[in-house]
Amino acid sequence: MDPIGFFSEPFAYDFMQRALGMSLLVGAVCAVLSCYLVLKGWSLMGDAISHAVLPGIVIAFVLGIPLAVGAFAAGLACALLTGYLKYNSRVKEDTVMGIVFSGMFGFGLVLFTKVETDQHLNHILFGNVLGVTTADLIETAIIAGGTLLVVLAKRRDLLLYCFDPNHARAIGLPVNVLHYGLLVLLSLTIVSSIKAVGIILVIAMLIAPGATAYLLTDRFERMLLIAVLVACSASVLGTFISFHIDGATGACIVLVQAFFFLLVFLFSPKHGLLRLRELRDQPGMPAGTIPGPAEPLPALSGRTDGALQQVVDQGGRPADQHHAIEGRHGAE
């Protein structure tokens, strides 16, 4: 197959165009959030919220409200419940989170089997990007676009909050707003991604791009840019690959992202495995250049006669004092 055909052929189909738009949108917004999750150590939080949306989707269906609303509410409830339980017990956050989200996910599964819906469980779990309608696309564009806008506008505050919350508080930033804001943005991102990659795979989109970019740069703004580029390339490649091999699209995108990460993990110029190996295996300095032990100082004449004997140590450890004084001499 020629390379042009690889890309042009799928484009002939409307559903492929929509799928591409969808996966690009989702890729971009997840990539931006992923930078924060990776830095804040919130990877599991992403996983937790995404799993926890399941009961929300089912309940929303029963109530006849938009599924996105139910998903968002459930996701946020998971985050808040985790925070509450952690604050009120001695159990660590990741432990609490594990219990809360698996509980909610289990509840969702039970509900799902009890309720007649027109939804396919597989599509909720793994996404169905080839089946998105124009309305889906618009909905995602609004949620993802809005989220993206807010995160990018407030990216510096959010970064400071992740880096040094105490300082953020000290300079008068509303730390609670930033904390819960980030949780809300994360929930929105997940909600906007469900149609494309499903609640199981979205966590990959929420980690891989940020992790990849983290290995490539020491500047946050560049990290954001790289993450978005990586995620969008993966979205395009993954979507097309899935068309040609007739595979699940979400899975293909995630696979390409993982592949990118692997490449960078090995070959990153500064933080890659090969570079680290190279540094480690570098021959050490030639023996001659290693400084030998310092020359002993010429004895200081008159050090022991004179005033030293008059040192009165009211602290009560005369021997120590002498040592200290002599030690400093030696180190001079």
Next chain:
Amino acid sequence: MMNRLDTVKRGEAVARPASIAVNDLTVTYPNGFTAVRDASFELGPGSICALVGVNGSGKSTVFKAIMGFVTPTAGQVRLCGLPVEKAISQNIVAYVPQSEDVDWNFPVLVEDVVMMGRYGHMNFLRIPSKKDRLKVDEALERVNMSAYRKRQIGELSGGQKKRVFLARALAQEGRIILLDEPFTGIDVTTETAIINLLRDLREAGHLMLVSTHNLGSVPDFCDQVVLLNRTVLAAGPTASTFTQENLERTFGGVLRNFELGGHALHEDDDARRINVITDDERPLVFYGVKSRKKKNAKKQDAKKKTAKNQDADQ
């Protein structure tokens, strides 16, 4: 988020003279331990105050209470006449904790970190203005870290890291500046540079509270002292408060105290003695060294001296 009302309020706070009022402050930690009980002191604008006490005397606890990071069990703190929360939200307090608890692998450079001190002065989008950049350059210059500005924050030595966070607080330009042991692990050159900067800020009406174990430098640059041992033992102007008697009360038997004098020190019959007092640092004292400088001058002005001062002299 910052509407006009906010800006007006902020202007008002800046106009207020800097002050710290701690009234009967009691802090009990969740484990039931009362670190500070009934502590009171008041400080006004244009002042550098030393906070002195042994390990565990509650210095850091006082700082945390002033910042609102721990809630007082009793008593209250007011900054510029405002309750803590309000004062903090108006960005009038800069604080450098004793040790920074951050992820050193974060993808931020030294200059990015210092710029974080300026956020409170920036617009909603935190786009740095020329002035912000200038202040960052200045702060980095002050702590001798300009050469490292493009380093990733983890690629620094312990003392260099500390200097970066000091620079961040300086760049913040709070009217009140709290420094929790800023000079531990800092070399003498930088210490002198920072002390000079603090003096400049004092001229400009700022109020600084600095905890330190470096007793020798206290009379050198602090005009006020608060002596702490789980409560305030003494507070007031350095000259009248930072006395040997008060220090002995504050430190109990922990102080190291050297007395030098007589013919071992000098040839004449001057009866006065040199008294070297030190807290946790061991003074470097040279004996019988051939005089390099005016021995007499030294004898007269040096009542209390520590290692660092002596280092600087030589």
